[in-house]
Amino acid sequence: MAFKDLLDRFKHGLAKTARLFDVRSWFGRKVDQDFLDELEAKLIRADVGVKATQILIDRVREAYADKTADEDLLAFLKAEMKALLQDPQAGALAKAPTNPTVILIAGVNGSGKTTSIAKLAQRLKDQGNSILLGACDTFRAAAADQLAIWAERSGADMVRGNAGADPASVAHDACDRALARKVDYLIVDTAGRLHTQTHLMRELEKVRGIISRKIEGAPHESLLVLDATNGQNAIQQARIFSKSIACSGVILTKLDGTAKGGVVVAVRQQTDLPVKFVGVGEGIDDLQPFDPDAFVESLFS
Amino acid sequence: MFDDIQHRLSDALGRFKVRGKLTEANMQEGLRAVRTALLEADVNYEVVQRFMKRVTEKAAGQALIKSVRPDQQIVKIVHDELIELMGEGDPHIRFEKAGPTVIMLCGLQGSGKTTTCGKLARRMLGLGRKPLMVAADLQRPAAIEQLKVLGQQLDIPVHAEDPEGTDPVEVCRRGVSQAEKLGRDTVILDTAGRLHVDDELMDQLKKIEKKVRPHQVYFVCDALTGQDAVASAGAFNAALELDGVIMTKLDGDARGGAALSVRQVTGVPIKFVGMGEKLERLDPFDPQRIVGQMLGMGDIVGLVEAAKDAVDEEEARRQQERMAKGKFDLDDFRKQIVTMKKMGSVKDLMGKIPGMNQMGSMLEGVDADAEVKRIQGIIDSMTPEERRDPHKIDISRRRRIAAGAGVEPQDVSGLVKQFDAMAAMVKSMSQMSMMDRVRMLSGLGKAGAFNPGALLKTPKQGTGKRLTPKERERQKRLREKEARRIQKEMREKRKGGPNP
Ligand SMILES: Nc1nc2c(ncn2[C@@H]2O[C@H](COP(=O)(O)OP(=O)(O)OP(=O)(O)O)[C@@H](O)[C@H]2O)c(=O)[nH]1
Ligand SMILES: Nc1nc2c(ncn2[C@@H]2O[C@H](COP(=O)(O)OP(=O)(O)OP(=O)(O)O)[C@@H](O)[C@H]2O)c(=O)[nH]1
Ligand SMILES: [Mg+2]
Ligand SMILES: [Mg+2]
Numbered sequence: 001m002a003f004k005d006l007l008d009r010f011k012h013g014l015a016k017t018a019r020l021f022d023v024r025s026w027f028g029r030k031v032d033q034d035f036l037d038e039l040e041a042k043l044i045r046a047d048v049g050v051k052a053t054q055i056l057i058d059r060v061r062e063a064y065a066d067k068t069a070d071e072d073l074l075a076f077l078k079a080e081m082k083a084l085l086q087d088p089q090a091g092a093l094a095k096a097p098t099n100p101t102v103i104l105i106a107g108v109n110g111s112g113k114t115t116s117i118a119k120l121a122q123r124l125k126d127q128g129n130s131i132l133l134g135a136c137d138t139f140r141a142a143a144a145d146q147l148a149i150w151a152e153r154s155g156a157d158m159v160r161g162n163a164g165a166d167p168a169s170v171a172h173d174a175c176d177r178a179l180a181r182k183v184d185y186l187i188v189d190t191a192g193r194l195h196t197q198t199h200l201m202r203e204l205e206k207v208r209g210i211i212s213r214k215i216e217g218a219p220h221e222s223l224l225v226l227d228a229t230n231g232q233n234a235i236q237q238a239r240i241f242s243k244s245i246a247c248s249g250v251i252l253t254k255l256d257g258t259a260k261g262g263v264v265v266a267v268r269q270q271t272d273l274p275v276k277f278v279g280v281g282e283g284i285d286d287l288q289p290f291d292p293d294a295f296v297e298s299l300f301s
Numbered sequence: 302m303f304d305d306i307q308h309r310l311s312d313a314l315g316r317f318k319v320r321g322k323l324t325e326a327n328m329q330e331g332l333r334a335v336r337t338a339l340l341e342a343d344v345n346y347e348v349v350q351r352f353m354k355r356v357t358e359k360a361a362g363q364a365l366i367k368s369v370r371p372d373q374q375i376v377k378i379v380h381d382e383l384i385e386l387m388g389e390g391d392p393h394i395r396f397e398k399a400g401p402t403v404i405m406l407c408g409l410q411g412s413g414k415t416t417t418c419g420k421l422a423r424r425m426l427g428l429g430r431k432p433l434m435v436a437a438d439l440q441r442p443a444a445i446e447q448l449k450v451l452g453q454q455l456d457i458p459v460h461a462e463d464p465e466g467t468d469p470v471e472v473c474r475r476g477v478s479q480a481e482k483l484g485r486d487t488v489i490l491d492t493a494g495r496l497h498v499d500d501e502l503m504d505q506l507k508k509i510e511k512k513v514r515p516h517q518v519y520f521v522c523d524a525l526t527g528q529d530a531v532a533s534a535g536a537f538n539a540a541l542e543l544d545g546v547i548m549t550k551l552d553g554d555a556r557g558g559a560a561l562s563v564r565q566v567t568g569v570p571i572k573f574v575g576m577g578e579k580l581e582r583l584d585p586f587d588p589q590r591i592v593g594q595m596l597g598m599g600d601i602v603g604l605v606e607a608a609k610d611a612v613d614e615e616e617a618r619r620q621q622e623r624m625a626k627g628k629f630d631l632d633d634f635r636k637q638i639v640t641m642k643k644m645g646s647v648k649d650l651m652g653k654i655p656g657m658n659q660m661g662s663m664l665e666g667v668d669a670d671a672e673v674k675r676i677q678g679i680i681d682s683m684t685p686e687e688r689r690d691p692h693k694i695d696i697s698r699r700r701r702i703a704a705g706a707g708v709e710p711q712d713v714s715g716l717v718k719q720f721d722a723m724a725a726m727v728k729s730m731s732q733m734s735m736m737d738r739v740r741m742l743s744g745l746g747k748a749g750a751f752n753p754g755a756l757l758k759t760p761k762q763g764t765g766k767r768l769t770p771k772e773r774e775r776q777k778r779l780r781e782k783e784a785r786r787i788q789k790e791m792r793e794k795r796k797g798g799p800n801p
Contacts (some may be wrong), residue, residue, distance in 0.1 A: 041346055047527040050340045080457035108525065109550060109578065110411025125444040140413075140578070141450035149442035192578075229409065231343030231527020233555045254410065257496045282410065282440070284472035 005237035011021045027171040028167045036061060039077075046262035049232050050060065052269050056080065067268055075088070077130035078296050081265060085292035087198030087274035094248070100132070100178040100186045102211055102218035106245060108237055109192030112253035112279055114143065114226050117187050119279065122252075131156035134157035134174030134206055136167040136189035136294060145223035147189050157183070170208045188219070195240035208245045222247045223276065228254045228261030252290070253279035260299050323363045331375050332357060342556030342595040343670040345531045348565050355383050378595075383592045387561060391545070391570040392585035396430070396487070397516055400764035401480045403488045405513075406520035407471075407506055409533055411492030412693045413549035413575055415444065417521050418491040419451035420575065420583035425487050432457050433485035435476030437509070439464035448491050454580065459484060469505060470494070472515045490515065492524065497536030507540055519572065522563055524551045530559035533564045538567040547592075549575035551581065557594050631720060635680045678706040679716055688738065691717045 008235045036057055043053040056236060059080060064073050095101050103120070105113050114137070121131045133151050135158060137143035144160040151158040159177050161170040171188060176188035193200035211218050224247045226234050241247055252261050264275050275290040331355060334500065341347045360378045365371055383437045394403045402481050418434055419454075425432040433453055436459060438444035445461045452459035462478035473490050480488045490510070495502035507689065520534060520543045537543060546567065548560050551574045560571055576582040576593075636689065680688060682705030687694055694717060703710040 044340055045528050046344050047343075047529070050337050095333055106555070110413060110523070112411060140447075141454075142447035146441070146443035194550065196553045226413065227523075227525070229523070229527065229529050230525045230534075231558070233343070233525045235552070236554060254496075257409070257529065258498055258532045259527065263527065266304045 007062070011096075013120070017204065020067040025206075039228045042300060043262065046245045046260035047231050048233070048262035049217055049266045052128040052266035055269060068275065074201050074300070078300070079164070081296045082292045084264065084268055085275065085290075085295065087276060087292075089274075089276075089291065090289075094275070096215075096217055096220050099182045099184055100215065100218075101184065101220045102175070102178070102215055103185060103187045103206060104190070104211060104219035104222045105188060105225060106190050106193065106222065106247075108194050108239055111192065111225045111227040111230075112145050112251075113192065114150065114189055115282065116223075116251045116253060116277070116279055116287065117147065117189050118154060120277070120286055121156045121185075121187060122154040122284045124185050124285055125154055125156065127244045131179070132174065132181065132183045132186045134171055134186060134188040135160040136174070138163055138165045138170060139187055139191040143189075143191065146154055150284070155274075157181070167203060168210045171207045172214065175211060175218075179215065195237050195244075201240065205244050219245075221249065223251050224248050224252060224253045226261075226264065226267070228252050228265060228278075229257060229259040229288055232263060232266070234263040235266050235270055238248045238271045238273050242273060249274050249276035249281065251275075251277045251287075256286070261295075264297050265299075307660070320698070321372070323360050323365065325361050326373065328357070331371070335375070335379050338596060339458050339558060339561075340560035343530075344390050344558035344560075344595065345528055345529045345562035345565075348531070348562050351565075352382070352386070353562075353669060368521055372699050377582055380592060380596065382472055383595065384588050387564055387588035387592060389467055390572070390586035392572055394517060394572075401433075401477060401486050402517070403477055403484045403490065403513065403515040403784050404517045404519065405490040405492065405493050405509065405515035406521050406547075408494060409496065409523070410441075410462040412492065412494065412523040413519045413547075414522045415447050415491050415582070416436075416571075416578065416580075417449070417575060418448065419455060419547060419580045420755055421489055421573075422451075422457055422487075423580045425489075426455065426457070426582060431485045431677040432486045432487040432489060433476070433483065433748060434459045435488060435490045437469040437472050437476070437490050439469055439472070440493040444491075444493065445526070450724060451580065458485065470508050470512050473509050476707050476742070477513060487671070496510075497533045497540075503536070503540050519543065519545045519547050520567070520569075521547050521549060522559060523554075523573075524555045524557045524559060526559040530562040535566045538569070543567055544571050545572040547571070547573045547575065547583075548586070551594075552576045552593075557596075561595065613671055631680050631683065631691055632685070633675060634720060639677075643647050645730055660663040675708060675712075676716060678784075679703075679708060679713055682706040691720060 034220075039220075040053055040057055042057065044050065048056075056077065060073065060077055065078060093101075093103065101155075106253075107113050112241060119134065120135060123133055131154070133156050135144040135147045135149055137147075137162050144163075148158055149161065159170065159174040161167075163172070167190065173185060174188060188207070188211065190250065191200075193204065193230055195201060208219060208222070223242050223244045224238060226237065230237075238247070238250070250264060250267065250273055252264055253277050255261055267273055268275075275295075278288050278290050278295075280286045280288060306600055336349060338354050339352065340346065345351070356379055356795055358649055359382065360375060363374070363378070365374065394402070394404070406415050406421075414437070422432040422434055434448055434457065436445040436448045438448075445464070449461060451460050453680065458479075459481045460472070462475070469492065476490065477488055480486075490509070490513070492506065493502070495506070509515075518541050520537050522534060526533075532548070534543075546558065546560075546569060547713050548563075551557055557627065564571060571586040571591075572756060573583050574586050576584050605791070623633060682702045683691075683694070687698065687702070694713065699710045699713045702713050706713075
């Protein structure tokens with residue numbers, strides 16, 4: 001392989017950090033247990049997890065047993081991972097044939113739901129859409145106030161209920177208003193909840209139920225907000241939230257820190273849930289469509 | 302206890318004939334299982350590597366203890382070592398003699414600082430202190446409002462300023478003087494969430510520390526955190542010299558390995574754990590419990606949590622007294638079934654009990670919830686007298702009850718018989734601590750003896766044929782034997798010393 005090709009292939013990573021040198025030091029080594037252990041360490045440190053890492057390593061072992069680990073190997077592994085993480089709809093959100101399109105947002109406490117909604121609203125607004133927000137977190141202190149501030153900043157309309165009101169009733173009112181105004185998008189915020197809290201998961205199912213009863217085909221997207229600093233628990237979150245509200249994708253937040261968010265590899269392997277967007281800051285513009293290439297490169301950097 | 306890891310270890314060691322002594326070679330597979338468990342619990346990779354080295358050195362050369370299996374012995378070593386590394390829980394807060402004691406909370410975005418601020422303040426109230434909270438997060442939309450709401454709920458003052466034209470350092474400083482003026486003796490500073498790599502915001506924290514001189518600085522850490530915990534906790538510790546850590550969101554099924562990472566990288570004690578969103582859900586840190594969780598019995602905690610939510614305290618106390626007196630009857634049992642239903646479906650519950658997981662597959666083809674309903678139906682068809690004293694139920698009563706509930710007469714006698722076994726156990730449980738009960742529950746989960754679920758009809762086998770009465774009898778004997786063994790263990794444990 002020409003040196004130039006090689007450079008092209010690793011452009012991202014090479015440019016990014018000198019730490020990639022320790023990856024380069026793998027070149028020319030034999031694929032022995034030590035080598036695989038090192039690879040394992042890298043992936044586990046990025047929160048990919050033991051099981052998902054094992055699956056990847058087994059693929060490498062099969063393909064490269066007793067061969068020399070050249071630049072090919074890493075490219076092979078990265079290509080596998082990129083292919084795995086590819087979103088068939090690549091970054092696009094579903095759109096209902098008639099307004100409104102409803103997006104339901106859920107996730108564990110503090111993962112970044114409300115902020116992600118603000119970012120999503122801004123993004124859709126910038127694309128010329130009218131937006132209505134439904135503040136169905138009636139539990140956490142000042143949750144609706146928080147969303148209201150964001151709504152104002154992005155120029156979106158909002159429906160809220162009283163503190164402690166039934167979230168399903170707020171969802172109901174939000175659907176009514178969305179239908180009456182024929183808005184392009186209704187985005188529904190929900191309270192943070194741990195997936196082990198059965199009664200709260202039922203509550204969420206009820207919200208979804210109301211939405212689908214009020215508006216045909218809705219919610220058109222049910223997005224799970226995962227915190228990139230989370231470890232292996234995110235797998236369980238994805239499983240149980242998916243079961244409960246049939247998630248269609250993931251928003252991976254807080255990728256601007258040092259956490260790699262590698263657990264989404266395991267999430268994809270085990271639940272097939274694709275990442276749609278990533279959050280890279282607290283500002284309203286800090287949302288990007290998920291880019292599997294950049295993401296995989298950063299796992300190894 | 303240690304069901305998950307125990308299971309894996311016995312698997313790993315089963316393939317070996319470990320004789321005489323534990324050696325690095327014969328433990329290798331077993332230790333690999335331990336390593337996997339810790340990594341899956343999100344303990345940091347480097348921390349795990351170091352830990353494994355330590356444990357291997359400690360275990361190698363140890364003679365095998367005759368009365369326990371090698372896997373149990375290894376788990377014991379691992380467990381003790383983890384407990385030691387986790388350090389003691391230390392829920393005490395040192396209060397200053399003169400002037401208000403100032404506590405600062407810091408951490409990453411969304412870790413639970415503001416909520417924990419309210420929880421700590423509530424705890425202060427309980428200690429007879431007079432807290433004041435300071436809203437020093439001028440960044441996040443409605444952060445001030447959030448803290449104000451918590452202040453109202455607790456009926457304690459909150460110092461807040463209009464974010465325009467002020468900065469967090471000033472807010473904190475004026476908050477402390479405000480406390481002095483109002484005669485408040487404890488000040489809790491709620492700071493904005495920030496990334497440890499955000500130099501500007503980390504400098505701001507350092508500035509607060511320099512200018513306001515908080516007496517205690519606590520790092521609020523999300524228990525769901527993965528490998529990155531060492532990086533963030535390390536950076537906050539380097540910037541601020543932390544005095545303690547508070548782990549939040551431990552009420553779910555997170556294995557909480559971050560606790561060990563954070564403890565290792567900062568060296569400061571974990572003081573409290575957040576066990577829910579409500580302000581009363583702050584517990585002193587218990588190393589025993591978190592180690593158990595890390596090794597894979599975390600779901601039990603979730604189960605207890607679910608039980609807490611569903612159980613009517615008053616009723617629970619009443620039942621407890623009745624159990625202690627040996628008066629627990631089918632009426633009480635029926636109430637427990639109703640409570641259990643509130644906690645979720647039987648399948649959900651089973652999933653939460655280690656050891657019961659495996660029962661999940663046994664339950665294939667059986668609608669567990671319908672079965673529980675059936676049991677309830679049987680009890681409902683009894684007269685109050687029969688419920689108080691099931692032994693009164695003779696053949697003709699049995700027929701009547703069966704007809705009323707739409708089941709076979711032998712289903713009625715089966716329920717009565719198993720109720721007997723359970724009542725005895727329930728009695729001994731009423732004298733145990735909560736933790737012992739949980740342990741017992743998990744042990745029995747395997748045996749399927751304590752839980753209305755245990756009374757379920759034996760599931761159909763793959764052939765669609767029901768178990769023969771003989772097979773059923775055998776299964777029941779096994780269950781009862783396991784129950785007796787655990788009871789005995791518990792008794793011995795109680796004799797051996799005070800409850801943990
Ligand atoms: N650095 C960073 N911070 C983020 C990102 N997304 C959200 N946050 C911050 O994370 C914190 C929690 O965000 P919220 O949007 O309130 O989270 P939530 O899921 O709505 O929280 P609950 O409703 O309480 O469960 C806030 O301080 C946000 O500013 C991100 O992509 N990067
Ligand atoms: N289940 C559970 N949820 C918790 C716990 N502690 C806090 N939360 C929830 O976590 C979410 C975030 O909590 P906050 O107190 O707003 O977190 P924060 O660190 O102040 O967030 P920022 O100020 O945005 O950085 C909220 O939904 C809380 O209700 C806990 O111990 N268990
Ligand atoms: Mg929110
Ligand atoms: Mg806060």
